[in-house]
Amino acid sequence: MAALNVGSLGEYLREQRRTAQLSLRQLADAAGVSNPYLSQIERGLRKPSAEILQQLAKALRISAETLYVQAGMLDEREREEVETRAAILADPSINERQKQALLQIYESFRKENGPGAEGP
Numbered sequence: 554m555a556a557l558n559v560g561s562l563g564e565y566l567r568e569q570r571r572t573a574q575l576s577l578r579q580l581a582d583a584a585g586v587s588n589p590y591l592s593q594i595e596r597g598l599r600k601p602s603a604e605i606l607q608q609l610a611k612a613l614r615i616s617a618e619t620l621y622v623q624a625g626m627l628d629e630r631e632r633e634e635v636e637t638r639a640a641i642l643a644d645p646s647i648n649e650r651q652k653q654a655l656l657q658i659y660e661s662f663r664k665e666n667g668p669g670a671e672g673p
Contacts, residue, residue: 562623563597569613583612
């Protein structure tokens with residue numbers, strides 16, 4: 554696991570909060586954290602847990618994986634894999650058997666291409 558990159562995480566959170574037009578207090582309330590704690594995260598003084606990041610992501614209506622990448626808990630390739638899997642599993646137009654088949658095909662392509670392999 555990579556070290557937490559708290560400074561850029563805080564800056565990113567502040568930017569997302571402002572884009573969502575939420576005050577610090579509004580986001581803290583929506584995420585179930587204290588106002589001072591959120592302020593410390595935004596200023597890079599605190600390292601939030603994955604659970605807190607998930608609560609913040611939900612309140613901001615962004616993907617938790619995006620915050621994990623910003624915090625250095627997940628690399629970009631892992632985030633893309635998680636989001637791809639989530640999209641397949643969330644698709645209501647295909648049944649469970651088809652979802653599992655797609656996931657198996659996806660995983661086999663990832664293994665075939667190996668780490669760091671670029672697509673066409």
